[in-house]
Amino acid sequence: MKVVVFLLILGLFCFNQTSGVTHSLQYFYTASTEISNFPEFVAVGMLDGIQFYYYDSNSKQAVPKQNWVNEAADPRYWERNTANCLGSQQSFKANIDIVKQRFNQTGGVHTFQKMYGCQWDDESKATDGFNQFGYDGEDFITLDLKNLRCIASTPESLITKNKWDNDRAWLENNRNYFTTECIDWLKKYLQYGSSTLERKVRPEVTLLQKDTAVMCHATGFYPEGVMITLKRDGEEMLDDVDVGETLPNEDGTFQKRAVLTVSPEMKKGQYTCEVAHKSGPPTFKTLIVEDGNILGIIIGCVVAVAVVTGVIVAIVMMKKKGYKKAEQSDSESDHSNGART
Known part of the structure; x- marks a missing residue:
């Protein structure tokens, strides 16, 4: 690595x-x-x-x-x-x-x-x-x-x-x-x-259209695994979509965005962003764009069990044995930590 x-x-x-x-x-x-x-x-x-x-x-x-x-x-x-x-x-x-x-x-x-x-x-x-x-x-x-x-x-x-x-x-x-x-x-x-670490916080989702791009931004969610899907007129857009890294917020939550590059002939239509997260059912927002103008914004949640797929490494919380308070440093010893090259 x-x-x-x-x-x-x-x-x-x-x-x-x-x-x-x-x-x-x-x-x-x-x-x-x-x-x-x-x-x-x-x-x-x-x-x-x-x-x-x-x-x-x-x-x-x-x-x-x-x-x-x-x-x-x-x-x-x-x-x-x-x-x-x-x-x-x-x-x-x-x-x-x-x-x-x-x-x-x-x-x-x-x-x-x-x-x-x-x-x-x-x-x-x-x-x-x-x-x-x-x-x-x-x-x-x-x-x-x-x-x-x-x-x-x-x-x-x-x-x-x-x-x-x-x-x-x-x-x-x-x-x-x-x-x-x-x-x-x-x-x-x-x-x-x-x-x-065991808390679950739903994402706040924003969907914006500007010039040649449609951007879906999810923020404030915890834990960090989310899946963002962008659709145009009901069809999932796989090409020309740039999905960013999951980044931390100062309050311990996370944010992520996906940007779809659209050609001039694709500016019109209904754009939908779905954000799936383990905190609950997927959240979605929809923009209806006509002649460069946003005619409507639809906000809602899919009434179904959210299944987050495509995530990479598993991290869950441990609910097992209790431990006494620490009575030493958790870092490596001075010999190990400060080894000279």
Whole structure:
């Protein structure tokens, strides 16, 4: 998987499926140079695609992005996580300088990134962990947890691979974290965040026609999996439709849009947008366009059971064992988190 710039990372979330069973806990670290109005280091924590944790080098403070996080944590939780982020900030600053030297680079915009975390299937109980590093938007080095070794993606990362492969303590520390500790934290967070993560909020749908485009915009929905269908005179439009990424809103909900490009001879007609979401029956809006004028807007819901198809990765809420409040940091140990390249 290509590692992308932090701003794009926030748009890469998992989807929900009616039979979903897979949960994920992910952290994204990004160090950068010479990016205007952007912190030199940012850390973001995501639970099932929802941001719950944030730190940057400007504030130098790890903070919750969801109220339920504090219910899972003891009073010193944020103090410990802030200290861990400060340590990672220093390590990443050194790492980006080291990697720049290996690529024979001096100034300019550069990023050094890390994505790590774990997944848990609450039906099969299968678990998995991942620890990946990227430089300037390309893979740099990846931990192969199954074989407990590193995979170098570039000649410049071979030095790092050899160094980490020979550090058995570092490898064993990663095995323990990703197979045990990370999974425990994932289950704890699912338990305490269930009231937020299990909610279902219907989308607000807007259908607009302007010049050579008809746009359907759905926003304010939760969870994030939706299917948008655009029709003209009752016929589903498959060509010339651009469906955008699912993006987060500041309140924890999501938005998505689909745009149909229409030729001059297609401007007239009845355009309908249907938005299917697991919160209830599909929502639809219809525009009746004649000679460039909108003659009517029809708003309604299909009286039927909503079946959301075509979604990609399953994420559902866990309603099982309870957990005590946390008495340590949920991030990796300093040795694992701050490993030098």
